[in-house]
Amino acid sequence: MKKMIIHNGMLADACEAMFSLEDVDVTYGYGCYETLKVRDGFLYFPEFHVERLLNSAAVLDIAHTLDARAIREGLALLVRSRGAGDYNVKILLIGHDDRPADWFAITLAAVHPPAGSEQNGVPYLAFHGERHFPQAKSLSMLLSTVAYRKAASLGCYDALLVNRRNEITEGTRTNVFFAYVADPRVILTPCSNDVLSGITRKTFMQALEEAGWECREAPLALDAVREGRCALMVSSTSTRLVLVCSLAFAGGNEGFSPAIDSGTPGAVETIRLPILPELKEAADLYGQWLERYARKETSGHA
Numbered sequence: 001m002k003k004m005i006i007h008n009g010m011l012a013d014a015c016e017a018m019f020s021l022e023d024v025d026v027t028y029g030y031g032c033y034e035t036l037k038v039r040d041g042f043l044y045f046p047e048f049h050v051e052r053l054l055n056s057a058a059v060l061d062i063a064h065t066l067d068a069r070a071i072r073e074g075l076a077l078l079v080r081s082r083g084a085g086d087y088n089v090k091i092l093l094i095g096h097d098d099r100p101a102d103w104f105a106i107t108l109a110a111v112h113p114p115a116g117s118e119q120n121g122v123p124y125l126a127f128h129g130e131r132h133f134p135q136a137k138s139l140s141m142l143l144s145t146v147a148y149r150k151a152a153s154l155g156c157y158d159a160l161l162v163n164r165r166n167e168i169t170e171g172t173r174t175n176v177f178f179a180y181v182a183d184p185r186v187i188l189t190p191c192s193n194d195v196l197s198g199i200t201r202k203t204f205m206q207a208l209e210e211a212g213w214e215c216r217e218a219p220l221a222l223d224a225v226r227e228g229r230c231a232l233m234v235s236s237t238s239t240r241l242v243l244v245c246s247l248a249f250a251g252g253n254e255g256f257s258p259a260i261d262s263g264t265p266g267a268v269e270t271i272r273l274p275i276l277p278e279l280k281e282a283a284d285l286y287g288q289w290l291e292r293y294a295r296k297e298t299s300g301h302a
Contacts, residue, residue, distance in 0.1 A: 041084035121245030
């Protein structure tokens, strides 16, 4: 069975998504993307993802002739052709100098957090680095790739980026939420000016507000994490909300100086982070909110 994709709004054979190595628009990463999830055949939040895709194009000054409705219709066509099941959909918008941007949508395997992570959390690596154009989901993924692979080499789930102010901003593919041990029912998240605000970040904050929880933006000082004064949780489209159980600091960090350092080149220092029941409660609350959203949307389109 052929694998089908969307190419400029039309179903096409996946072979059409092939590019020349001489195409600098592709090899230089001049584009943006979005990743959506489909669970049991239901596509989550296409309107939010399309809005952010077009905003990324505007930030990166990518010329196009697209409108939100046409993209959503193309996504719905791809999901109908693929059918029920759990998978992800990735949209890629490729910019050009001499013509409007092309866009593609492809299906990918669903991503799930490691077994047991809902209760026990996942380990992360602290990595100094700041993304270019933080409010655009660009195809320029070098920093994220280097940081993620460094984390994986040390047995970590992912890396948390730390800026020049020594503040944790976001993961390579996740947003960060945190709560201070002294005030655990106030959920905080790094400031939107410094991060790419994910769709799960957006909808989680909405769910908390509707449930009467306090949730607001605030800087996250690395020292507060090192000293054990706060607990962390990360969010993404595929994995929803996952607790962070530890943070590693490695000598020889490839990010900008000053490096996050364990004190000895090549050595790794790992600190355990508190796991707060309030964060687990908030994650469960969001899971229930998503279930209600899916039921409402499905019944509304029946």
